[in-house]
Amino acid sequence: MQTVRKVVILGGGTSGWIAAALLKKVLGATIDIVLVESDSIGTIGVGEATIPPIRLLNSVLGINEAEFLRETKATIKLAIKFDNWRVPGEGYFHTFGAPGKSLAFCQFHHLWKRARQLGDTTSLWEYDLNYLCARDGKFAPITAKDTILELPYAFHFDAGLYAQYLRKLSEQWGVQRIEGLVNDVMQHPNGDIKNLVLDGGREVSGDLFIDCSGFRGLLIQQKLGAGYDDWSHWLPCDRAVAVPSERFDKTLPYTRAIAHSAGWQWRIPLQHRNGNGLVYSSSHYTEQQAADLLLGNLDSKALADPKFIQFKTGRRRKQWHRNVVSVGLSSGFLEPLESTSIHLIQSAVVRLLQLFPHQGIVSSQVAEYNRQSQLEFEQIRDFIILHYHVNQRTDSQFWRDMQQMTVPDSLQRKIQIFAANGSLFREQNDLFLESSWLQVMMGQGIMPKDYHPIANSFTEQKLKEMLAQFRAIKQQPLSKLPSHDEFLQKVCAQ
Missing domain, CATH: 3.50.50.60 (FAD/NAD(P)-binding domain)
Incomplete structure (x- = not known):
C-alpha cells in the first residue's frame, strides 16, 4: 500500500x-x-x-x-439538427431543452399526443425554447425562476x-x-x-x-x-475524414449531422472557421469516394487537405x-x-x-x-445505435442492414416500451435525459400508439388552452434575445 x-x-x-x-x-x-x-x-x-x-x-x-x-x-450550441436520418429530405432537432412542461406523473408529450389525436397539428418542437432559438438563430443566457424557460447550452x-x-x-x-x-x-x-x-x-x-x-x-x-x-457489429462505421472550411456570414447555434448512403457528415460552426467531417464505413466507401463526398458537400471553401482517421x-x-x-x-x-x-x-x-x-x-x-x-x-452506445437502427431509408444496403440488425436488449426494451404507450425511463446515471430519447425516437418516426391516462384528466378545451399557454410562454423570450452573432460579438469584446 x-x-x-x-x-x-x-x-x-x-x-x-x-x-x-x-x-x-x-x-x-x-x-x-x-x-x-x-x-x-x-x-x-x-x-x-x-x-x-x-x-x-x-x-x-x-x-x-x-x-x-x-x-x-x-460558438454556442443549443442542439443538433439531424438531416436525412429517417428518410432522405427530412430533418429533426435533438435539443438540450425539453418540450412544454411535464406534470408530476405524466410527461408533456402524453398531453401533446392526446391533442394530436383530437386534431391538433402543432409540432412537438414548437414547445421547445432551445429549438425556437436555434431556428431563429438567437441566443443569450436566460435566468428565469420558472424551469419552463430554461435554455441549456454547450459550445462548439x-x-x-x-x-x-x-x-x-x-x-x-x-x-x-x-x-x-x-x-x-x-x-x-x-x-x-x-x-x-x-x-x-x-x-x-x-x-x-x-x-x-x-x-x-x-x-x-x-x-x-x-x-x-x-x-463494430452494431456501429460499422470505422473511418472518418475531416477538413476545415471558411466560416459562414451567419453562425448557426447548432451542429448539423447529415446522413449519407453509408455514414454521416458533421458541420460545426466556429468563430474563425467551420469544422467538417464524414464518418463512414470503409466497406462501402473508398478513401477517395469519402473525400469526394465530403468536399462535394461543403457549404464554404475548404481550408486544408482532407485528413483521414481510422477507428474501431x-x-x-x-x-x-x-x-x-x-x-x-x-x-x-x-x-x-x-x-x-x-x-x-x-x-x-x-x-x-x-x-x-x-x-x-x-x-x-x-x-x-x-x-x-x-x-x-x-x-451512450445504445443512444447512438438508436439513430441508425430506427430508420426508414430504402435507398442503400447500409441503411437496410441497420434496420435489420439485432440491437442490445437494453435498447430494444426501451424502444418497445416507448412505441407502446410513450413511456420513457431514464436509467441510473444515463447521460441522456428522457427529453433526449423522446426527440430522437420521435424524430426517427416512432409515434407511440397510446398515451398516459392522466392526459384524459383535462377537458378538450382545457387541454387546448394549456398547450396554447405553453407555446406562448416559450415564445416570450425570442423578441428580447439578440442574434447568436450579436451575442458573440458583445461577449468577446468585453
Whole structure:
C-alpha cells in the first residue's frame, strides 16, 4: 500500500490537459502531476462540439466564460439538427431543452399526443425554447425562476485551442510538462508501471499513470493488455475524414449531422472557421469516394487537405487496470454523433477524482470505476445505435442492414416500451435525459400508439388552452434575445 503522491499523464491534447487541469485544480498540492508529451505526435481533434456538462467543468476550473469563448474561438450550441436520418429530405432537432412542461406523473408529450389525436397539428418542437432559438438563430443566457424557460447550452470550440488554454492554466497551477517521446516502459515485479523511459534515457516515475496516448493505448493496452470490446457489429462505421472550411456570414447555434448512403457528415460552426467531417464505413466507401463526398458537400471553401482517421468502435475492457487509468481515445471510441467525446474525457477524470486512491490503489475502487465506465459507455452506445437502427431509408444496403440488425436488449426494451404507450425511463446515471430519447425516437418516426391516462384528466378545451399557454410562454423570450452573432460579438469584446 503506497501513498499516491505523483501522477504521470502520458499524452497531451484535449484528454491530457483536461486530466491535468482538473486533477490539479481539485487536489492541489496533495499530489504532483507530470505530463509527458511530444510536439512531434499530432492529436485527433474530433471533439469540437460538446454537451452542457462542459460548462460545469469550466466552472470548476474557474474559467471565465467570455475569456473561454475568445480563447477557443467558441460558438454556442443549443442542439443538433439531424438531416436525412429517417428518410432522405427530412430533418429533426435533438435539443438540450425539453418540450412544454411535464406534470408530476405524466410527461408533456402524453398531453401533446392526446391533442394530436383530437386534431391538433402543432409540432412537438414548437414547445421547445432551445429549438425556437436555434431556428431563429438567437441566443443569450436566460435566468428565469420558472424551469419552463430554461435554455441549456454547450459550445462548439477549437479543441486544439482548448488544449492550449488548459495547458497554460495547468502550468500556472504547478503541473510540470516534459517534452519527449517514450522509448520504453518499465514495470514493477507485480506488473504495475514503474516509469517511462524517454528518448535520451530520461526516466519519469510515478505512483499512478493516466494513459492519454490515443488509439495506441501505449500503457493500458500495449503494455498491460487490458483488452477491447469491439462494437463494430452494431456501429460499422470505422473511418472518418475531416477538413476545415471558411466560416459562414451567419453562425448557426447548432451542429448539423447529415446522413449519407453509408455514414454521416458533421458541420460545426466556429468563430474563425467551420469544422467538417464524414464518418463512414470503409466497406462501402473508398478513401477517395469519402473525400469526394465530403468536399462535394461543403457549404464554404475548404481550408486544408482532407485528413483521414481510422477507428474501431468499442471500449477498453478494463479502463482502469493496475496503476493505469485510460482516458480519452485510449479508453475506447464512440463516433461523435452526439458530441460525447469530450464529455467522456471529463467524466473519466471526475470518476477518478471520486475514487482517487489515497494510501494505495484498492481493488474495490478499481472495480467500481470500471463498472461505472462500462455502464456509461454502453448507455451512450445504445443512444447512438438508436439513430441508425430506427430508420426508414430504402435507398442503400447500409441503411437496410441497420434496420435489420439485432440491437442490445437494453435498447430494444426501451424502444418497445416507448412505441407502446410513450413511456420513457431514464436509467441510473444515463447521460441522456428522457427529453433526449423522446426527440430522437420521435424524430426517427416512432409515434407511440397510446398515451398516459392522466392526459384524459383535462377537458378538450382545457387541454387546448394549456398547450396554447405553453407555446406562448416559450415564445416570450425570442423578441428580447439578440442574434447568436450579436451575442458573440458583445461577449468577446468585453
